[in-house]
Amino acid sequence: MTRWFTRLKFRMENDGISPERRKRGALMGLASGCLVGLGYILQKSFVKGFAYMAIEVAYILFMVFWGANAINGLITLGSVPLRDHSLMLMVYGFIAVIVTGGFLCFWGAQIMGTYKEYIKKSNEHYEPKTRKEEFRIWLHEHTAIFFMLPGLVAISMGILLPLIFSISIGFTNYDANHQPPGHILEWVGFRNFKDLLAIGSAAKTFFMVLGWTIVWTVCASVLPYALGIILAVLLNNPKVKCKKIFKLIYILPWAIPAYISLLVLQSMFDTGYGLINQLFALINIPKVPWLTNTNTARLALILISVWTGFSFPMMLSENIIKNISKDIVEAATLDGASPTRIFISITLPLLFFSISPLFIMNFAGAFNNFNLIYLVTEGGPGGVLSGYTLGAGTTDILISWLYKLTTDQMKYNYGAALSLILFILIAAFSIFNLRRTRAFKEEDTMQ
Numbered sequence: 001m002t003r004w005f006t007r008l009k010f011r012m013e014n015d016g017i018s019p020e021r022r023k024r025g026a027l028m029g030l031a032s033g034c035l036v037g038l039g040y041i042l043q044k045s046f047v048k049g050f051a052y053m054a055i056e057v058a059y060i061l062f063m064v065f066w067g068a069n070a071i072n073g074l075i076t077l078g079s080v081p082l083r084d085h086s087l088m089l090m091v092y093g094f095i096a097v098i099v100t101g102g103f104l105c106f107w108g109a110q111i112m113g114t115y116k117e118y119i120k121k122s123n124e125h126y127e128p129k130t131r132k133e134e135f136r137i138w139l140h141e142h143t144a145i146f147f148m149l150p151g152l153v154a155i156s157m158g159i160l161l162p163l164i165f166s167i168s169i170g171f172t173n174y175d176a177n178h179q180p181p182g183h184i185l186e187w188v189g190f191r192n193f194k195d196l197l198a199i200g201s202a203a204k205t206f207f208m209v210l211g212w213t214i215v216w217t218v219c220a221s222v223l224p225y226a227l228g229i230i231l232a233v234l235l236n237n238p239k240v241k242c243k244k245i246f247k248l249i250y251i252l253p254w255a256i257p258a259y260i261s262l263l264v265l266q267s268m269f270d271t272g273y274g275l276i277n278q279l280f281a282l283i284n285i286p287k288v289p290w291l292t293n294t295n296t297a298r299l300a301l302i303l304i305s306v307w308t309g310f311s312f313p314m315m316l317s318e319n320i321i322k323n324i325s326k327d328i329v330e331a332a333t334l335d336g337a338s339p340t341r342i343f344i345s346i347t348l349p350l351l352f353f354s355i356s357p358l359f360i361m362n363f364a365g366a367f368n369n370f371n372l373i374y375l376v377t378e379g380g381p382g383g384v385l386s387g388y389t390l391g392a393g394t395t396d397i398l399i400s401w402l403y404k405l406t407t408d409q410m411k412y413n414y415g416a417a418l419s420l421i422l423f424i425l426i427a428a429f430s431i432f433n434l435r436r437t438r439a440f441k442e443e444d445t446m447q
Contacts, residue, residue, distance in 0.1 A: 021122050029115040036107060039114030043121060047131060048138060052110055059103045063096075070096040077172070078184045086172075086185035094164050098156050170416035176409070192417040201389040202414065205401075208388060212298070213367065213397040220305035220366040225359055227306060228313030229351060233343065235314075236321045247318075254311030261308055262375040266291070269300045269376075294386070294394040297377050301395060305372060309362075313355065320354050321347060360433045364426050373400045390414070398422055 032039035037052030074093020078084025120126060129137070170192055172185045195202045231250060235243055253261060268275045269290040277287045290300045324347065332342050373379060379393035379400045386394060390411060391404040398418065406415040 017119060021119060024122070025115040025118040028118045029111045032114040033107070033111050036110060039111075040117070043114075043118060045117070045134065047135060055103075055106065059099070062099065067096040067099065071100075077186065078180075081184055082181050084181065084184060086180040086183075087174075090165060090168060091161070094161055094168070095157075098161060098164075102156075166416055167420055168416075169412055170414075170418075170420050172413055174412040174416075175414075176411070188413075192413045193421070196414060196417055196421070201387075204387055205389045205392050206418075208383075208386075209392055209396055209398055209401050212395070216298070216301065216305075216397055217363060217367045219302045220309065220369065220372075221359065221363040223302065223306045224309030225313045225355070225362070227310040228315075229317045229348075231310070231314045232317035232321055233347070235318055247315075250314055251311050253308050254315075258308060258371065259375070262304070262372060265304050265307070266376045269304075291377055292381055294381060294383070297381060297395050301372065301376060304376060305366070305369070308372070313359075313362075316355060316358070317351055320351055324350055357434060360430055363433075364430050367397070367426055368399045368422070369397070370399045370403065373397055374403070379404065 028039035028042060030039075031042055032052075035053065036056035037049035040046075040049030040052065043049075070089075070092040072093075073084070073089035074097070076089075077086040078089050121128075171187055171189060173188050173191075174180075174185050177183075178185055196206045197203055234240060235246060240246070267273075271277060271287055271289050271292055274290065276290070280287065288296055290296050328346060329342060332346060337345070373395060377393070377395045379396035381394055382388070383392060383394040388394060388396075390401075391409045392401045396404070399422065402415050402418045402422070405411045405418065
């Protein structure tokens with residue numbers, strides 16, 4: 001912040017604008033701050049000034065006839081059951097808040113625009129232009145805004161509004177016992193987060209599910225990449241024959257649609273008729289309760305994640321290893337480096353430099369891999385005897401438990417709170433690690 005103020009001060013001292021012009025420009029900006037467009041009118045830019053003033057009038061009418069009541073409904077969430085629908089009041093209120101936020105951005109931009117226009121017109125070298133020329137210049141400067149405005153509105157209504165709405169549910173008591181319009185929802189602050197993180201059976205379940213989620217995420221992201229790198233190194237060994245056949249076989253798990261692969265693998269791990277137990281029976285190994293025992297179900301999920309996830313890092317690593325300069329490898333060999341030392345000191349660092357951003361994104365994807373968990377075990381086996389509550393199973397990760405909270409348990413407040421916690425965890429991890437990777441550091445250095 002200090003550096004920013006230092007740069008601003010330096011810029012102001014060296015831009016050739018006198019203090020008197022700054023003062024008058026600030027007064028023009030203040031006039032536009034009190035009444036939108038007034039600063040332009042005082043500078044005789046009547047078309048622009050009255051157009052901006054009309055926008056303020058439209059916003060005031062919007063707030064008088066609808067917006068104020070909508071924001072009040074957002075605060076109270078209604079007062080009369082069956083008449084006031086709390087969820088709709090929240091939606092209407094957030095629409096009014098988004099419109100207000102857009103108007104405040106416009107209000108601040110036109111204040112700065114008023115100041116800049118005065119500074120420009122008060123310059124002794126400024127050549128006055130006709131209103132038609134000014135309008136043409138203004139239209140040219142704001143063409144990009146006109147093109148982006150429909151998309152901005154669509155993003156606000158289609159993404160921003162649902163996002164804010166879903167997050168806000170986490171601060172209410174919306175559950176099976178409080179269903180609008182029969183019941184009026186209430187704002188409960190951070191009570192849902194406290195229940196999940198601090199006290200009671202919900203918190204115990206959360207931390208048990210979180211612990212397995214972390215183990216699952218590490219295994220489901222590290223092991224496929226480790227296997228992919230090992231296979232890539234083997235495929236680049238000149239002693240290996242029939243490489244194309246091996247590549248074709250290894251690519252199949254990635255080429256087959258994931259939904260089909262998971263259903264087939266689920267049937268293979270079935271305790272009664274699964275192929276794996278049938279093969280075990282041929283060599284007199286007892287049947288393994290793959291999907292009915294917690295430990296074996298978790299092991300099965302990890303094995304399936306490795307099988308379905310190693311193909312892409314293998315292909316990526318194989319191409320990176322091919323492009324490593326042979327001169328570097330030959331120089332290391334002449335210096336007496338063993339193949340293992342070359343792999344550790346040359347191949348792996350170059351691989352990590354290229355694939356680390358993809359690995360971090362894959363890590364975040366594994367954290368939220370709902371499809372694999374739900375299609376294979378549906379979060380089971382059940383874990384009530386182990387202390388799991390609110391429908392959580394012993395193989396549920398946070399994202400699958402969130403699904404059960406909302407669809408089975410109808411704990412929409414806990415589900416929304418959990419989704420926000422998930423977002424914070426994944427965003428913090430991803431941003432922190434992406435900023436620490438060498439690829440991003442080199443990009444920042446080049447800029």
